[in-house]
Amino acid sequence: MGPLAQPTGSQLTHDSGPTARLEMTGINVAFGGVLALTDVSLVVEPGQVHGLIGPNGAGKTTLFNVACGLVRPTSGRITWRGEEMRRLRPSQLTKLGVARTLQGVGLFPGMTVLENVMVGAHRHGKAGFLSAFLALPSSDKDERLLRERAMRALTELNAERYAGRYPGSLPYPVQKRVALARALVAEPDLLLLDEPASGLAEDEMHELGELIRSVVGRMSVLLVEHHMDLVMRVCDQITVLDSGKQIAAGTPEQVQNDPAVTEAYLGDAVDAEADAAELSNVDGGRTHG
Structure with missing residues (x-):
């Protein structure tokens, strides 16, 4: 067992699988008149790992903070377990069955x-x-x-x-x-992870991936991460942002082969087939944010 691995038969497991669904629809966020997010939507299905990726400044952290209640959207809807969250606040998350980590550790x-x-x-x-x-x-x-x-x-x-x-x-x-x-x-129904792999060595990152995949039997996961190899390995669905707009969504394979995604990461219009492998290894420059 590595330092991040989750043993089988954990005492933290739920009696039943996840039944919750997070839906964010038409999310717009403006700071001082500047749009940080424009008409962004995503759905985290029960029992799935949903990745949120994009170049530096794409709006990933802003959307994550909207899901946490740290940022109130200018417009749009957040629906959790079929109920619209009109004034979501961070203090409500635990009672709603949602847990989160932040980019920093946030420990006392x-x-x-x-x-x-x-x-x-x-x-x-x-x-x-x-x-x-x-x-x-x-x-x-x-x-x-x-x-x-x-x-x-x-x-x-x-x-x-x-x-x-x-x-x-x-x-x-x-x-x-x-x-x-x-x-x-x-024991949340939805786990929000903001760049959990930052500062980890390669073997620890691999064990983190195994841990994330192991928890989907009892919770859903929304993962914001810039390590593309981890994202492609653990996610069921991925939403890609660039400059505050959604440019792609789908399975890891679909996203990896989307020309708009490779262009956003690599900076030029490129051939998707030729550069899909390169995209999976990108870890620097515009991939952070």
Whole structure:
């Protein structure tokens, strides 16, 4: 087992497969009169990994932030489980069954690794604030169960030995692992991953791909990533943005052979067949963003 691999028969698994569907339709975002996104739509189907890619400045992070509730679209619709989310806020995500990671790790420096992961598991807690304030037995039991749940998540990512450490004392790839454990411990129906492979070595990136594919039996994944080899390997569907507009959508093979995509990445009008292989290895220049 590598450091990011997910064992079979995880205790974090759901009793049933994912039933949720995220649909973003006609999304427009303007900052100070400048359009960052123009009429962008995508659907993350249950049990699928949906990749969101594009050159630097394409609008990937903006669309991801719309899905997280960090950016409110100027117009368009976000539908989750068949219900329109009119004023989606980040604080609602956990209750909606959505978990996310950010481009940075986003860990709390004053909390241990275990405590950071426990934050991700808080929606499974049963004791309320009053019980904790009064130090009632139910609060102690609740904290113990959350601690055990968080420890299992760390163990499954081979990070349990860091449980008592503080994030700032750990290498960046380990911090990324902890951030992922914090997202997975919530047992979401939809996992939003923003450039999870950044800072990882090649073998860790391969294990990350295996992990992403292993979770689709219990959740859907929206993946924003600039490492094309990872995207092409793990995604079922891909949406491609360029300059805030959607230029392609489809399976990895369809996207890889789309002339508009190769032109966006390589900068010139190119022959799709000749350059599809080159596109899968692009990792620099305009591929970031």
